[in-house]
Amino acid sequence: METNITKGDWSVNSIDLADYKSLAVISEKAQKVICHCHLSDMKMSKENMENAQLISAAPDLLSALKNLMEGVESLPPSTSIVCVLDKQYKDAENAIKKAYGHHF
Numbered sequence: 001m002e003t004n005i006t007k008g009d010w011s012v013n014s015i016d017l018a019d020y021k022s023l024a025v026i027s028e029k030a031q032k033v034i035c036h037c038h039l040s041d042m043k044m045s046k047e048n049m050e051n052a053q054l055i056s057a058a059p060d061l062l063s064a065l066k067n068l069m070e071g072v073e074s075l076p077p078s079t080s081i082v083c084v085l086d087k088q089y090k091d092a093e094n095a096i097k098k099a100y101g102h103h104f
Contacts, residue, residue, distance in 0.1 A: 003100060006030045010056040014044065023052040062099050065092050 008029030015022040015036075021044060023037040037052045039045075069092055072085060 005059060005062075006032065006034060007059075010034055010059060012049070012052045012056050016044075023048055025052055025056045058099070062096065065096060069093065069096070 006027045008027045010025055010027050013024045013026055015024055021039045023039070023044070025034040025037070026032065027034055035055060037048055037055070039048055069089065072089060
């Protein structure tokens with residue numbers, strides 16, 4: 001599947017102004033903001049930060065999942081791990097489809 005996902009590492013930056021607070025997921029390489037995680041009541045909670053960190057890890061998680069699936073696909077059909085991991089493989093496949101905007 002081809003994608004237009006912004007390349008490079010994504011990171012989280014805090015925007016802390018007097019009347020505005022947000023967490024921005026950014027790509028420094030592409031010099032752009034991926035998304036803003038607006039804070040309710042202008043309070044930065046642990047949950048806000050962890051959600052932003054999860055979003056910033058999305059490209060790395062997607063890449064790792066695709067690499068893992070390619071490794072499983074390259075195993076010989078008689079390998080017992082293929083049968084054991086059938087449900088997990090389908091879950092991973094569905095997660096990748098979701099990342100690419102395919103709904104199932």
